Amino acid sequence: MRPRGFMPQEKMEEARKELQNLLGYYFPASQERPEQPERLQVSLRVHEEMGAGIDIVPHPGKGLCVEHVEAEPGQDFSAGDVIVEINGQSLVEFGEEAMEDAFGEHFANGAKLTVVRPSKR
Numbered sequence: 242m243r244p245r246g247f248m249p250q251e252k253m254e255e256a257r258k259e260l261q262n263l264l265g266y267y268f269p270a271s272q273e274r275p276e277q278p279e280r281l282q283v284s285l286r287v288h289e290e291m292g293a294g295i296d297i298v299p300h301p302g303k304g305l306c307v308e309h310v311e312a313e314p315g316q317d318f319s320a321g322d323v324i325v326e327i328n329g330q331s332l333v334e335f336g337e338e339a340m341e342d343a344f345g346e347h348f349a350n351g352a353k354l355t356v357v358r359p360s361k362r
Contacts (some may be wrong), residue, residue, distance in 0.1 A: 276360035283317040285327075287350040297324065297344075299337040304357065305344060318356045326355035 287293045294311030304325040310316050318324075325333050327347040332340050 278360050279358040281318065281322075281356045281358060283354050283356055285348070285350065285352040285354055286314040286316055287348070287352075288314040293348070299332075299335075299340040301336050301340065302333060304332045305340065307356075318354070318358070321359060323357045323359075324354055325357050328353050 285293060291311070291313055293316070294314055295307060295316060296309040297305040297307055300306050300323075304323040307318060307320055307322045307324065309320055310318065324344070325331065327344055330343050330347060332343055335343060
């Protein structure tokens with residue numbers, strides 16, 4: 242005697258495939274998964290005389306948006322990326338001034354940054 246609701250594995254796979262095909266036919270957008278932004282862990286390079294060679298703009302609720310990166314000293318992120326954390330300190334939760342203060346407090350060669358790279362570039 243089989244348990245109630247029992248279905249052989251091959252029938253279950255057939256039903257699953259048929260359901261996926263129907264969903265794909267009637268709801269094509271549901272099959273597409275939006276690309277998630279890439280999160281990078283990088284170290285900040287700060288030259289004694291040239292600084293970090295970056296132009297950043299604070300955006301509350303988002304982080305520090307990178308507008309420009311100089312060739313020297315060079316960074317492992319680029320314009321369009323968003324710095325969301327420095328040395329474990331989240332920047333997203335702050336207003337503009339507090340965000341700049343927090344970044345300045347941790348600003349140093351080798352500071353650990355978490356950078357978000359938007360998915361469509």
